[in-house]
Amino acid sequence: MKNTAATLLTLSVSVCSVMVGLGIVWPLLPVLAVQYGAGGLIVGLIIASYNISRTALSPFVGRFSDRFGRKNFILLGLVAYSAVSFAYLSAHSSGALIAVRLAHGFASLLVVPIAMALTGDIAPRGKLGSYMGTLNMAAMAGLGLGPFMGGILFEHAGMTAAFSSMGALSLFACVLVAAFLPPDRESGAVVRREGTATLKDIFTNRTALALVFMRFFTATGQGAVYTFLPIYAMRADMPSSQVGVLLSVNIFLMAVVQRPVGRWTDRHNPKYPVMAGMFVAALSIFPMPFAGGFIPLLGLNLVMGLASGAVYPGSLVVSGHLGRVMGMASLMSVTDAAWTFGLIVSPILSGLILDVWGIVPVFALGAGLLFLGSVLVTALLRGYRPPAEENAG
Incomplete structure (x- = not known):
């Protein structure tokens, strides 16, 4: 009998390690770019390059993984992650930073989306929500912890230590996966030599299209908050420590609700937290510039974190159900591309609006x-019901 719980633990620790590393360098990149003389537009391009390569390449990587397996893709991604981490230290110009960011985005495609697909493959019937929620909780917890660690490392040990820590975490995850993640034929990974969904299949399926829209529009809403809440707070003379608390609370609450909501979706229709969470998150964003202080903003971020966090387990369960038909990585890579495209569109469009209005x-x-x-x-999800064998109501 396959030890799916051990496989899930290995994937969760590995993904958390990688996301901590990503979070470490997240707030440091603009500082590094400015040190090399980059202006505002180039800084934006450096940041966006990561998501540009993810958006462009994600659908292809997913189809390859469905055809050729999971473990080797994850290992390749972790090795590339480690190389990219140290390449940041050798990038001494804006152009070099853009190239490294493009490579970083590609490396990330080989790790988290493929790990998600493998989790969908191995999840026992009736436990898809618990498994997906656990892995997503690990990813979000790592991303939330990373900026805090990055700030401490940068302040006390410098830029080199911060980027080296990212590389070390990636190497740790690589060793963990190589040692403890079973080969595809033993782990339960679903490899489909043929029959994976095409882009046309995905965009003409109502449920798949709902997942694409969910990822894109959620990214645009969250992108506006994560990018421009610090600017609003700065103009309101709010200390930077309070801004950090606001964003950290938002992300950590999203992580906390992943597993309990995931377990709920194992017993009920997973569409409900998706639909309700998006609506409540939208309501929490609109009043933010009128909040007038730290405590009201904290309350709104608490609501947004809980609501946004509820969306993901439900959508991942729906993805898992549909992925068993369309190809797990093929579907999840397209929804991942929608997410990263939203993160490209939102800052650009919001920045133009900021300049004008x-x-x-x-x-x-x-x-x-x-x-x-x-x-x-x-x-699109109004008539959705999970497969009968999943025992959802």
């Missing part, structure tokens, strides 16, 4: 796009 319409745009997404997703 100010900070308040930025939050209105984020809330409006997320509300539009909730309407579209609700319409």
